[in-house]
Amino acid sequence: MFRLTNNLKNLTLSIEELSANYTNLQTVRWQRKPRWLPVAKSKVFRIPKKPETPQEDNLELQRLFNNYRTQIKSLRRHFFYKHHIQFLASEDPEQQRIIFEKDLDRCNKINDKWNAEQKVLREKRAQENLEVELEFARKRIEVENIKREEHKQKTEEYVKKVKEESKEFITAENIDKAIEIALNNPVDYNYALTPSGEKIFGRENNEFEVKEKISVKQ
Amino acid sequence: MPYKYIGRKHDFIGKTLWEIVGNLKNFGMGRIVARSRFERYPEPSFLKIIKVETLPNPEKPSYDDVRKVRVWVEKVFRGVKQPKPMVIESTSYKTDYKLIPKDQEDAYCRFKEVKQEHVKIVPKTVDFPPIMQELLKRDMISRGEKVTEVPKLELVYNKSSKQKYKIAEKDEKPDVNITLGLGTPISPSLYEGVKL
Incomplete structure (x- = not known):
């Protein structure tokens, strides 16, 4: 537990709120001193002042407590006389059994009646719940179907696209032709780029470009 | 010293x-x-x-x-x-x-x-707590009795000879008022602004 300490901030009466960081807080001991420890040395000669209650308070409290105690005592005696076995009239056991059975019969009837009422309610509620659940399941199926359809469409589109692209793939049949093309058209990527996108080839690898240049000059 | x-x-x-x-x-x-x-x-x-x-x-x-x-x-x-x-x-x-x-x-x-102190007359009975009163009435009805009077709780007092009070007889009017709840306060100044 923590307690806010009195620091300078409080004395200057600043409007800003006290920050909740731990510099403002002081730990407070959680438990009290155990009863069996002796009186602290500093408290040995301390004499607590006797509490003084005003006369009218005393009189009023006395009246209230007297009333309360008298009434509770009376109620207690009332219950004692009413329920204590000593004061209960002893009856014939046969008679008591008959009374008990009658009472049981009556209770059973009431119970059966309640059960019948509850049965109707329960069945109705079960039926309603079933309806709700069936409806829910139907909706789920519909949603699932739509999802599946969408997925199927997407897949088909993808396959179509891939098929389109695969026309230019190199296969065993056209590999010779591809090699031929590659050999006839060597490409040199060893160049530098200017910010405007112009390609600058070096001195040693400009063989093809030079040819082109020559052809251009011609 | x-x-x-x-x-x-x-x-x-x-x-x-x-x-x-x-x-x-x-x-x-x-x-x-x-x-x-x-x-x-x-x-x-x-x-x-x-x-x-x-x-x-x-x-x-x-x-x-x-x-x-x-x-x-x-x-x-x-x-x-x-x-x-x-x-x-x-x-x-x-x-x-x-x-x-x-x-x-x-x-x-x-x-x-010294004047002989006035002997207080205390009530013999008091009302039952409200719910209990209703229950007692129902009990009476279920037993087939007629409810002509509200059932009352008989008060228990200390009956030693030194007590300076006596229990009210039938015609006597008690001086001390014992009721459920607060009753009439001795020091009304304590209840200023409180509805009793």
Whole structure:
């Protein structure tokens, strides 16, 4: 537990709120001193002042407590006389059994009646719940179907696209032709780029470009 | 050296009985002492000393034992004189006795002028708590009885002879009002601004 300490901030009466960081807080001991420890040395000669209650308070409290105690005592005696076995009239056991059975019969009837009422309610509620659940399941199926359809469409589109692209793939049949093309058209990527996108080839690898240049000059 | 008192204060004012009696001629026979504790009552309470016996030193003397004395007294408590003299021994150590000077005895002991206190008449019955009352009525109906009167709870009082009250008879009207809830307050100033 923590307690806010009195620091300078409080004395200057600043409007800003006290920050909740731990510099403002002081730990407070959680438990009290155990009863069996002796009186602290500093408290040995301390004499607590006797509490003084005003006369009218005393009189009023006395009246209230007297009333309360008298009434509770009376109620207690009332219950004692009413329920204590000593004061209960002893009856014939046969008679008591008959009374008990009658009472049981009556209770059973009431119970059966309640059960019948509850049965109707329960069945109705079960039926309603079933309806709700069936409806829910139907909706789920519909949603699932739509999802599946969408997925199927997407897949088909993808396959179509891939098929389109695969026309230019190199296969065993056209590999010779591809090699031929590659050999006839060597490409040199060893160049530098200017910010405007112009390609600058070096001195040693400009063989093809030079040819082109020559052809251009011609 | 000034005294330094340690510990809690008690409510006694005065001396032990031995401190008074031991300093008087004939151990103060015929003199009047009073307990300061009983001065809170309006009626006079005092003791007239008849006979005094000192006590032997106890085998294991303790602070309180040493201060005891055996004194026969005529006791008047709250303006009522006890028929028989009584012995004060076990309470004689209390530092609560004071000697009444001879010239003040008459003024102090005016117990014959005390009016006999009015005997309070307390009610015989009180209402049951509301729910219980309803239950009792239902019980009566279920037993096939007719509910002509509201069932009442008979109050239990301490029936010793010293009590200054009596239970109201049929025609008597009780002075003391015992009701459920707060009742009529003795000090209404405590309930200022409260709806009773």
